[in-house]
Amino acid sequence: MNCQMQRVTCVGRTCGHVVVRSRQRLVAPPSRGGISLKRGLCLRTKVAFEATEVAEDVQPPTMSELSYNQQYEQLYAGHNGAELNLKKPVPKPVMNLQAGEEGAKKVLFSDVYGLPKRNLFFNREYNTNDLIYVGFMVAMHGLACLAPMTFSWPMVWLFLGSYFVSGCLGITLSYHRQLSHRSFQTPKWLEYVLAYCGVIAVQGDPAEWVSSHRYHHLHCDTPLDPHSPYEGFWWSHMGWLLDHQTTLERVHDRSNASDMYKDPFYRHLEKYYGLHVAGQLALLYALGGLPALVWGGALRIVWVYHITWFVNSAAHVWGNQTYNTGDLSRNNWWVGILAFGEGWHNNHHAFEWSARHGLEWWQFDMTWLMIKLLETCGLATNVKLPSEKQKARLAFEK
Numbered sequence: 001m002n003c004q005m006q007r008v009t010c011v012g013r014t015c016g017h018v019v020v021r022s023r024q025r026l027v028a029p030p031s032r033g034g035i036s037l038k039r040g041l042c043l044r045t046k047v048a049f050e051a052t053e054v055a056e057d058v059q060p061p062t063m064s065e066l067s068y069n070q071q072y073e074q075l076y077a078g079h080n081g082a083e084l085n086l087k088k089p090v091p092k093p094v095m096n097l098q099a100g101e102e103g104a105k106k107v108l109f110s111d112v113y114g115l116p117k118r119n120l121f122f123n124r125e126y127n128t129n130d131l132i133y134v135g136f137m138v139a140m141h142g143l144a145c146l147a148p149m150t151f152s153w154p155m156v157w158l159f160l161g162s163y164f165v166s167g168c169l170g171i172t173l174s175y176h177r178q179l180s181h182r183s184f185q186t187p188k189w190l191e192y193v194l195a196y197c198g199v200i201a202v203q204g205d206p207a208e209w210v211s212s213h214r215y216h217h218l219h220c221d222t223p224l225d226p227h228s229p230y231e232g233f234w235w236s237h238m239g240w241l242l243d244h245q246t247t248l249e250r251v252h253d254r255s256n257a258s259d260m261y262k263d264p265f266y267r268h269l270e271k272y273y274g275l276h277v278a279g280q281l282a283l284l285y286a287l288g289g290l291p292a293l294v295w296g297g298a299l300r301i302v303w304v305y306h307i308t309w310f311v312n313s314a315a316h317v318w319g320n321q322t323y324n325t326g327d328l329s330r331n332n333w334w335v336g337i338l339a340f341g342e343g344w345h346n347n348h349h350a351f352e353w354s355a356r357h358g359l360e361w362w363q364f365d366m367t368w369l370m371i372k373l374l375e376t377c378g379l380a381t382n383v384k385l386p387s388e389k390q391k392a393r394l395a396f397e398k
Contacts, residue, residue: 057393058351058390058393058394059393060324060325060326060394061091061092061324061325061326061327062091062092062326063091063092063094063326064090064091064092064093064094065094066093066094066097067093067094067097067098067100067101068093068098068101068115068221068222068223068228068230069098069101069104069115069230070093070097070101071090071093071222071223072117072223075090075223075224076223083249083252083253084224084249084250086215086218086219086224086250086251086252086253086256087253087256089218089219089222090219090222090223090224091222092220092221092222092326092327093221093222093230095111095112095328098112098113098115098230099113101113101115103115105232107229107233107317109318110317110318112229112230112316112317112328113230114229114230114231114232114233114235115230115231115232116231116232116235117231117235117246118243118246120232120234120235120239120242120243124243127244127245129244130242130243130244133241133242133244134242137242139298140297140298140301140302140305141298141302142298143293143294143297143298143299144294144298144299144302144303146290146294146298147294147295147299150290150291150294150295151291152291155288155291155292155294155295155296156295158288158292158295158296159295159296159299159300159303162200162296162300163300163303163304165197165200166197166198166200166201166300166301166304167201167304167307167308167339167340168340168366168367168370169194169197169198169370170194170195170196170197170198170199170200170201171198171201171203171304171308172339172340172341172342172367173194173340173367173370173371174191174194174195174197174198174206175195175198175201175203175206175209175210175213176213176342177355177367177371178191178194179191179195179206179209179210179260180209180210180213180214181352181353182353182384183353183354183355183371183383183384184355184371184374184375184380184381184382184383184384185380185381185382186374186379186380186381187379190374190379192265195265195266195269196269199269199273199276199277200276200280201301201304201308202277202280202301203304203305203308204273205266205269205270205273206260206266206269207254207257207260207261207266207267207269207270208254208257208270210257210260211251211254211256211257211260212226212251214256214257215250215251215256216312217349217352218256219250220325220327220328220329220349221316221327221328221329224250225250226240226247226250226251227240227312227313228316228328229313229316229317229328230328233313233317236312236313236316237306237309237310237312237313237314238309280297281293281297284296284297285297307335307338307339308339308342310335310338310339310343311335311339311342311343311345314332314335314343315329315330315331315332315335315342315343315345316328316329316330316345317330318330318332319331319332319333319335319343319345319346320346321346321396322346322347322350322395322396323346323347323349323350323351323391323394323395323396324350324394324395324396325346325349325350325394327349329345329346329348329349330345330346331343331344331345331346331347331363332344332345333363336357336358336363336364336365337364340365340366340367341357341358341363341364341365341366341367341368342357342367344357344358344359344363344365345357347359347363350386350391350394351386351390351391351394353384354384354385354386355368355371355383355384355385356368356371356385359386359391371383
């Protein structure tokens with residue numbers, strides 16, 4: 001289905017995240033790969049790109065009767081090398097069935113069973129993108145190991161400040177909550193400043209990041225998810241980044257971020273992203289030598305990498321679930337602290353459009369506090385939050 005709607009639209013029953021009223025009606029195409037979509041499955045193309053009305057009626061997601069492994073085999077056996085249809089959601093797999101799959105191994109201290117689909121390190125092909133990624137990761141982790149030899153208190157403050165700017169303001173507030181999910185709006189000049197804070201986190205240009213993340217939500221913990229722990233903890237944490245061909249199969253259609261690619265600022269960042277990354281590292285070295293490059297560059301970049309990746313891995317295998325999202329998302333307190341509120345991940349997957357992830361008073365959410373500060377200053381508008389009725393609708397019975 002070549003739909004490029006800029007609204008979340010459902011046919012029949014609503015889905016377990018957000019329903020936005022739209023005048024446009026879509027009809028589901030025939031299924032591919034032997035997986036049938038149940039009647040009334042929600043057709044979602046991610047977050048409204050404009051101001052929209054969030055409806056009160058939310059429903060748990062459609063579930064399949066298959067394990068993740070069974071879904072995977074059917075889906076990939078059916079497409080015969082053709083591009084996968086990324087616009088059509090796949091029903092959620094049954095978690096308990098995965099444990100019975102041959103070769104599935106339990107993630108330590110979790111009830112999730114992973115079954116890798118490819119070799120992660122050896123006896124596999126590496127394309128040019130893989131080699132570039134591996135080389136950069138090795139270089140950054142290697143430089144980070146020089147932190148003890150370049151220690152000073154000014155460097156510690158540089159690390160903490162750049163951690164907050166790139167991690168909180170850049171990734172969680174801008175890339176994630178504002179650009180991916182449109183949970184609030186700011187003046188364009190401020191949106192661009194915050195987005196550039198994300199660029200210095202070196203996690204990809206904004207448009208690419210947003211597109212991949214929207215696919216994660218559309219296909220969360222199904223075989224079209226770029227990084228599900230059903231394929232192993234390491235795959236969900238970092239392995240997916242080092243297998244460009246496999247990941248690209250699941251995110252190749254970037255039209256789900258058409259709002260981003262229409263903007264000249266984000267097209268510029270996509271085109272010249274590498275220069276901005278190199279410029280940042282060169283500037284750090286010019287201003288503070290090797291210590292600044294290590295503490296404000298490599299160590300901080302690696303730290304924010306793993307904190308972000310823990311949201312994809314740890315917050316999908318360890319923690320508790322308050323809401324019925326049909327996926328593996330968990331509320332994980334320590335990821336919530338380190339990732340500025342992103343660890344309240346089950347809350348987020350229940351209400352992905354919400355500007356606030358820590359929905360309980362005790363769930364510390366630094367990013368939400370920053371959004372609230374912007375709202376108080378008149379710099380954030382159209383701030384979206386779930387109602388008590390919506391929360392009760394998806395909450396598991398206590």
